């Protein structure tokens with residue numbers, strides 16, 4: 001069941017349907033293997049062989065570079081079209097995003113100079129490289145403006161020292177966007193810069209891989225006298241924070257769309273199961289408790305979907321709907337968490353197993369309630385705007 005749909009242009013509807021078929025035909029069949037590996041403590045990922053096969057298929061279907069510029073071989077789709085794409089991808093627990101991952105693409109498009117464009121943006125946009133972004137530190141996560149990693153000029157070079165933590169993908173990414181303070185007195189307004197760091201650069205030391213919920217991993221990095229040539233400064237010195245925020249917004253809208261897909265999947269599972277399971281002489285679908293979970297889920301998914309499309313359209317029109325994006329980050333993740341929890345409850349003992357995808361879906365959403373800013377920080381952003389306080 002597609003739930004309540006929104007009016008989409010013919011073109012965007014076709015792309016959404018294409019991704020839905022790709023998810024059903026290529027990703028859903030891999031779920032059992034993904035679940036078994038995670039249950040066996042082998043992490044939440046695809047094997048190289050599985051990934052190569054899906055990459056080939058998604059490429060053949062034209063799903064690479066969906067929102068990359070046409071000049072790099074991309075389809076240049078607006079954010080609005082990507083909402084449908086991400087909603088469909090969110091329905092499966094098979095972890096796969098057709099390259100390139102949108103947030104760093106957006107940040108690189110906003111910041112790269114001609115040389116960086118050639119060396120980093122273009123291969124990334126073509127799906128030939130993977131990337132990470134290192135913002136969070138042991139003492140600064142929800143409030144990244146408090147970061148302490150320092151970049152100091154030394155002739156034409158930069159020398160960087162500090163520590164980063166909870167960074168996704170950095171253990172294997174080809175390059176990392178590293179955020180560092182270049183002028184402590186200016187903070188986020190003119191004092192934080194971005195740098196491009198290649199994998200295995202001396203001084204950029206991945207200390208450990210940290211196991212997270214649901215078989216995910218993040219990494220801790222020690223940055224010790226990391227020497228970078230001057231051209232590796234990404235964007236203007238001191239003005240890394242604004243493009244970084246835009247990058248975070250891209251991910252937050254994407255999270256909103258994923259959550260709509262995740263919640264819709266949980267609702268679909270409830271709707272399929274509830275009429276079949278008879279307790280105390282009646283199917284679960286006849287019980288008010290279950291009916292209200294279903295009704296509330298459908299209502300909230302519809303509301304959230306509209307919120308995500310609204311923000312996407314505003315971004316496409318060139319505005320920066322920061323408050324709406326914070327609302328999405330809070331609402332979508334908490335909505336999906338609640339609906340998945342109700343689905344788990346509806347399935348009883350079966351809902352507590354690692355054979356159903358529900359527990360992996362719950363863990364994915366649980367992580368989303370913290371990364372890209374915890375709910376409480378986004379509520380603060382919303383409230384400050386409404387109350388007009390700092």
Ligand SMILES: Cc1cc2nc3c(=O)[nH]c(=O)nc-3n(C[C@H](O)[C@H](O)[C@H](O)COP(=O)(O)OP(=O)(O)OC[C@H]3O[C@@H](n4cnc5c(N)ncnc54)[C@H](O)[C@@H]3O)c2cc1C
Nearest residue numbers: 133134135136140141142166167168367371372373374376
């Ligand atoms: C799976 C995962 C992947 C991640 N990937 C990356 C990555 O790729 N790159 C990267 O740089 N970082 C990454 N992070 C880090 C993530 O962005 C931070 O964990 C997050 O911003 C919270 O920072 P913190 O852990 O320091 O928590 P803190 O800032 O210490 O906050 C802890 C808790 O305090 C509460 N809190 C904080 N501030 C307020 C407030 N103003 N009002 C009320 N309550 C408040 C919230 O409940 C919050 O959860 C990732 C994290 C996870 C879990």
